Amino acid sequence: MSFLSAFFYDRCLATAEEACLREWRQELLGQVSGHVLEIGAGTGANIDFYPETVVRLVMSEPDKNMRKQLEARLENSNLENASVSGGSAENIEADAASFDFVVTSLVCCSVTCLDTVFLEIRRVLKPSGCLVFMEHVAADERSNRRRWQNRVTPLWRRLASNCHLNRETEAAMLSAGFTIREIKHESMRKVIPLVRPTIRGIAARD
Ligand SMILES: C[S@@+](CC[C@H](N)C(=O)[O-])C[C@H]1O[C@@H](n2cnc3c(N)ncnc32)[C@H](O)[C@@H]1O
Numbered sequence: 001m002s003f004l005s006a007f008f009y010d011r012c013l014a015t016a017e018e019a020c021l022r023e024w025r026q027e028l029l030g031q032v033s034g035h036v037l038e039i040g041a042g043t044g045a046n047i048d049f050y051p052e053t054v055v056r057l058v059m060s061e062p063d064k065n066m067r068k069q070l071e072a073r074l075e076n077s078n079l080e081n082a083s084v085s086g087g088s089a090e091n092i093e094a095d096a097a098s099f100d101f102v103v104t105s106l107v108c109c110s111v112t113c114l115d116t117v118f119l120e121i122r123r124v125l126k127p128s129g130c131l132v133f134m135e136h137v138a139a140d141e142r143s144n145r146r147r148w149q150n151r152v153t154p155l156w157r158r159l160a161s162n163c164h165l166n167r168e169t170e171a172a173m174l175s176a177g178f179t180i181r182e183i184k185h186e187s188m189r190k191v192i193p194l195v196r197p198t199i200r201g202i203a204a205r206d
Helices: 003-029 064-075 114-124 144-159 169-175
Strands: 034-039 054-060 082-085 099-105 125-136 179-187 197-204
Touching (some): 003 064, 003 099, 003 197, 034 114, 099 114, 169 179, 169 197
Parallel strands (some): 034 054, 034 099, 099 125
Antiparallel strands (some): 125 197
């Protein structure tokens, strides 16, 4: 991300955070505990919602401009036992089976290879572990919105740090071997129509 995109990231999402994202983050993160890895933590929008049941939290963020904001936010938070790391989700710097939960929020749209990322997440999760996700995704295949997502994505990716409007994230999760335990499909409010379709929930590693 450029310095400017990172600088304006929170401001761009502010109305959507107020309209729905904060509530969704709270609902999802209230369920995590133990050893937790967050991938693509950005500016740290999830920091306020981690419960005390989290024993160790690793917040990974490859972009140095986003990471600076993440570190500053973490320093000003009450979170103990949390650390920040770099590195991309395609090559997670962690031992196999070392986390109870992996968290992704608004990240799967931007990674380079979603299939590799899900295999990596499964590798670092304990056998009983779960992925907690909140992602904007492709609209229904036959919809007009989806046709527009397909048309606009090549340009959008260049303007918005590799963000794809038409990612089939749920299907990729299933192909990687996850079992979806809970999923909600809902429209993200206060964003442009092509970004509105979202999924959020929990998927078990096995
Ligand atoms: C739209 S922001 C979301 C930030 C935060 N998770 C949130 O909920 O607001 C996407 C983040 O994913 C990160 N990202 C992009 N590609 C990545 C990759 N391959 N591995 C890990 N993080 C990545 C970006 O640097 C950026 O911080």
